[in-house]
Amino acid sequence: MEAVLVTWIGKRDLETIGTPNQGPILTTLQAFTFDKVVIIGAYTESELREFKAWLIECLGAYSISIEAHQETLLSPIDFASIYQVADRHLQQLHSDRSSLSVLLSPGTPAMQAVWILLGKTKYPVTFYQSSREQGVEQVEIPFNIAAEYIPSAVSVNDQHLANLINDQAPVHAAFDDIITQDPNMLRLKKQAQILAEREVPVLIQGETGTGKELFARAIHNASQRANKPFIALNCGAIPPELIDTTLFGHKKGAFTGATSDSAGVFQQAHGGTLFLDEFGELTPAAQVRLLRAIQEGLVTPVGSQKEESVDVRIITATHRNLIEDIASGDFREDLFYRVAVGVLTLPPLRSREGDLLHLSETLLAGLAKQDKALEDTKLSVDAKNLILLHRWPGNIRELRSTILRASLWSSDELISGEEMQQAFFHRPQKQDGLLDREISQGIDIQNIISELVGHYVPKALLAAQGNKSRAAELLGLKNYQTLNNWIDKHNVKIDA
Template sequence: MGCMEAVLLTWVGKRDLEAITCTDQGPVLSTLKAFQFSRVVLLSSYSSSELRKYKSWLVERLRDSAPSIESHHEPLNSPIDFTSIYQVADRHLQRLHSGQSNLSILLSPGTPAMQAVWILLGKTKYPVTFYQSSREQGVEQVEIPFNIAAEYIPSAVSVNDQHLANLINDQALVHAAFDDIITQDPNMLRLKKQAQILAEREVPVLIQGETGTGKELFARAIHNVSRRANQPFIALNCGAIPPELIDTTLFGHKKGAFTGAASDRAGVFQQAHGGTLFLDEFGELTTAAQVRLLRAIQEGLVTPVGSQKEESVDVRIITATHRNLIEDIANGGFREDLFYRVAVGVLTLPPLRSREGDLLHLSETLLAGLAKQDKALEDKKLSVDAKNLILLHLWPGNIRELRSTILRASLWSSDELISGEEMQQAFFHRSQKQDGLLDRDVSQGVDIQDIISELVGHYVPRALLASQGNKSDAAKLLGLKNYQTLNNWIEKHRVKIDN
């Protein structure tokens, strides 16, 4: 194994910037002269130009002994805003924390809020060494004589294991009706009305939408409001059936039909007789299974595996998928005749991120629901900082992700008020490289300059290719004034141009 990398993380303070024009070295330079580090990470809420100037000055003062220095311009809502300071500090500590690094934090530069956040993170989440620098005492390693983690008792400790298992189970309510679909969004309210109309008819329904948007909740509500409400509601996840078990799962089998068939078994069609059959992840069925399913839906007849006798079934079909079945039809992956057989009443559920006004309303409703299920979570409320983080997050997992995140934050919170820090810890941190330019999660922090550079780097080479290398024509294609402006963009954003 190689040597451990010694990393120092610090904000750049006012005294550090002033050191450029006076005899005072400032806390950062003083620390780097007193202790050896292989890598230094500078964070600054001052302007990018001030940060660049300071970094160059720092490298010049250290000369041959200069460690690897990286700098990050981190605009904050204000230098005393705990939420934005926490987000920046936690993101960098998480990035730098590894088994190959010894992490150190210089406490002295920055505001008291910045110092408080360093201590909270360094005593609860990340193993770090603290340093401080002052004119009077010089530079010294400091010990902080308390353990926040040991004194921090989350609500999870008092939640009964069985209750916790029930809280984790987020399946749609068995008796769900349309009142259980919580929304203030005009589009969702319109979909609820449409679903109520469909519930009164016997037509097949196709529910489309991303994972976690509430497709099963809609399906159960349609069933519970329909004339079949007192009959069975059978739900089947088509994506979870092994190919060799599709027929027996759908249509059942007779005793002795195959090895292990010790008795007759009803398939989901027979189980749902008189009621509703909900086929979730409908688009995952193989094309061979689609053929047999189409016949069963059209004719209301099924043949159990191992039997020569058809059985009549009376079921209402509700299907759901997160796939674009029209594209699958065009690609040969899904049968067009089956699609149009089930897509009579169609509901397309929007993702949570586009549901206007629903995020906080849903969050508070879910929080109240958790409190009803377990007294240990009673009186939990969301702080303003927690609400702001909820509004900033993109919720790729939709309502299912929102519910599990609210649950994690509730369990970890030691007070009645769930803080921004506790909500931040409850999030899953995803790599931004997987997101589109317009889908970056602002709650995790973004670098707008990098995003602009990525956009410029994408379109400039294409414009040059379209104009056969003529920069004046390429500039026109991009809406720029002239080729000189284009050159400036290429240089500023370091665009790679193939010759």
């Protein structure tokens, strides 16, 4: 029986081409023995060919067949198209009587969830994962999808899954769609409603997943431009060589492949609103050209000598601290003050008082409205407690994805604490932030105190030139004896 490893190809794998680094795929193939690897990618055929050639070169000493398949997905988080592609490949390999293994690490969380769903319900699959911290290891998924769950899962068809995972702001988003009980968020909603009635540019700041596009669409829909276009552009996703044509359009023959005139986002949004998401990712050169277009309302398509007049309202959004970027020279101060007239700073989900459970139950009810298979699903007390303990670094986007995943895993109408725990993606703790440790998995407060003491005591002794009485004073301790006790208790290393 042929041993086959199936995997999506991820960005980390492509970035290792021609470097001494090893991505998850190469690392796994060097750590475990397979007869064949089937690589599935939504990248271009040339990128897949380049990676396959590089992989063959790196695996010269290994006898392994390599297949690379270019597939089209609606998006990297579209469950429907991901499921169809993954199921087709596993079905073909299973019919060939291959011994199937799946590498979970490359790809999006949606891709990982589909692998697990297929490997636990339809195909006999062995799972592997690769990480820089743990290396390559075979993974035992510590649960089975119960038989009573499977009919329910099957009843959630591909299109429903696609709709459920769609976390984009609804086209007709209004301020009522911004669900909150938090006083700060309620104040922001009122401020946004005031801004909607005026024509001033708006800058929305906040971490990824806090609802910036939802606010932007609500502002547009409550403005006098509501019946005009709302065009959203992710500035961080534009290749540098396509910035001008994306923003301002191009004329036929302007460059190779320009077979016809094409309107840029400024022309597409004429009369309406242009939402520039991840605004802080624009290059300095693009910032110069964008500033002129915003100030003068004029754009020049690539390949044209004629300026075109555009009338757009600009709403920008960023997760970056643009003031710091201005100080470091990475962002233009004049452009910042041009767009930062009405400013909204959205808080992270973890600091929204009273919103976690309210949002969780609202999201679960929304999922139930979209699919009857989930209409009776509720959160247990244990599940609610875990939700409250988690820090939600991905904010509302992570919460929605986790609630959906937990509801799919659940074999009962009540999502248990164990099922909610399995739905989390656990990130390694950042050891440089004493106040940012993830507490849902438990912490050792004594170790954190020792870490703090071990950091500042040597600094105080250095500043005091070795005088322990002075060092104790700098640290706010009563006397040098107290300092000695702290040094002994926390095993502080003092350089001689």
